[in-house]
Amino acid sequence: MTAPAAAPAPSARRLRTRATLLAALGEHGTLSRAEISRLTGLSRSAVSSAVTDLLDEGLVSETTSPSPAAAGRGRRAAAVTLRRAHALVLAFDFGHTHVTAAVADTTGTLLGEATAHLDVDNHPREVLDAAENLARQALDAAGHRLDEITAIAAGIPGALDTRTNVVRAPSTLSQWIGMDPAAELGRLFDRPVTVGNDAEMGARGERAYGTGRTVNDLVYVKASTGIGAGLLLDGRIYRGASGISGEIGHIQLPDTGTWCRCGNRGCLESVASIVEVRRRLVHVLAPGARPGETVDLPPLDRLAEIPAAARVIGEAGRTIGRVLADLVNCLNPAAIIIGGELGQAGAPLVHGIRESVDRYAQPAVAEAVDIRASRLGLRSELYGAIDAAIATATATTR
Ligand SMILES: [Zn+2]
Structure with a gap:
């Protein structure tokens, strides 16, 4: 087992910079150091040191020919090119x-x-x-x-x-x-x-390839059968003392008595999991369905167009947002990215979460957090x- 937690912090940061840089070069082919810095949000010095490492290892080459982006402006920028996908x-x-x-x-x-x-x-x-x-x-x-x-x-x-x-x-x-x-x-x-x-x-996926690329303090929420959060704090994944951080699905909501599989009552997961949301959607979209009957629902990303369904999704968003508001108060993240099956619901869900965060988090932290649905889908x-x-x-x- 290579335990993720075993990597020492400075090395983890270096590897992250490396992976980000390799990903940017993989996507764009050839880039100047300035372009790498702009695209990745990494500082010029971090880019410079990572490029030097990669040059030493023969993974990239650097020439003085103009990079494609610089050519049109007549500048001659050193261009860094990925030599090959080495592994x-x-x-x-x-x-x-x-x-x-x-x-x-x-x-x-x-x-x-x-x-x-x-x-x-x-x-x-x-x-x-x-x-x-x-x-x-x-x-x-x-x-x-x-x-x-x-x-x-x-x-x-x-x-x-x-x-x-x-x-x-x-x-x-x-x-x-x-x-x-x-x-x-x-x-x-x-x-x-x-x-x-x-x-x-x-x-990790959002930080490396999704909408969280330049964000060092982000909360990723996987809202599916369970609801869990991945925490990236100060540019590093935070796992906690025993690796079980981010279990927001078992944070208790006030005035909710639904039993949860963990044995407690009123956990977020017991009222806002995809299973519960689907149950409520069946209730509003197919009111004649018998209990346990299989009902084909429209895809979640189409529900914004159906007012009754959008209300159900919005309510789930406000419920999840109530818990996330406390997390925002505590951690002051720059971004919350909603993924998982429920994340597919998009705007009505995000608006519901936003409403609760604005209502329950302190203004100074609420206004600092950008809330979005994942663009990597599932x-x-x-x-x-x-x-x-x-x-x-x-x-x-x-
Ligand atoms: Zn629970």
């Missing part, structure tokens, strides 16, 4: 009902991907076998072999104790409690595997796992 990584996103495997290079370019929909909670052994098959499918799609993979990382929707590496309660993966997913995956692939909580991976966690694997790969190949 391949394998990443997994384990959800409540799906597993996705992806092969990417160290620029973050996704080369192959495979997904299976299955009952992740109840069948850990079958899910791990499926992960192996999905990895092979993703590798086939990418035209590569497992022995070419430098590093592997996975996000799981469970509370992962960084002291013991085992899944702890409460977890949406009740049958995984007590398991060590990193050890299981490590055995499967015969090499160390980095495993992190899915919301933590979501925060892939923040997968991209976070890619980012985690790249961090390991680039450390390994140094």
Whole structure:
């Protein structure tokens, strides 16, 4: 097991800068140092030191020919070019009902991907076998072999104790409690595997590839079957003493008596999970449906157009926002990015959250936080796992 928490802080920061820079070069090909700084939000000195490292390692070349962007203005800027994607990584996103495997290079370019929909909670052994098959499918799609993979990382929707590496309660993966997913995956692939909580991976994904690229203090909320937060504070993932930070789904709301799977009543998750929201949507969109009847609902991103549905989503947003307001008071983040299935609902959800944050957080912190839906859709966690694997790969190949 390569425990994410084991990396010393300065090294983690250096790897983050590196991954950000490699991702920018992967996307744009050739850039001047000034352009890298502008695109990534990294300081000129951080870019300069990272470019020097990458030049030393032969991963980039630098010429004095004008970069494409500088050419039109007649300036001759030194242009940094990514020489090649020097390593391949394998990443997994384990959800409540799906597993996705992806092969990417160290620029973050996704080369192959495979997904299976299955009952992740109840069948850990079958899910791990499926992960192996999905990895092979993703590798086939990418035209590569497992022995070419430098590093592997996975996000799981469970509370992962960084002291013991085992899944702890409460977890949406009740049958995984007590398991060590990193050890299981490590055995499967015969090499160390980095495993992190899915919301933590979501925060990483948003920071590296999403709308949080230039943000050093962000809260990523995965609002799905469970509701969890990934915290990126001062540019670094914050896991807490035992790795279980961000369990906002079990923060109690006033005046709510609904039982939660954790044994308490009134937890955020018990009233605003995607399961509860879907139940209420069925009630307003298909009032004649019998209890337990399967009802096809419109996609969540289309519900803004249906007033009754938008009200249900808005109410869920205000409920989640009530808890996030306290988090905003406590942490003063620059951004809250909403992902997970419920995040797909977009504007009505974000407006509901905004309303509660403005109502309950102090004005000075409320006005400092930008609240947005993830633009990576349901892939923040997968991209976070890619980012985690790249961090390991680039450390390994140094
Ligand atoms: Zn609870």
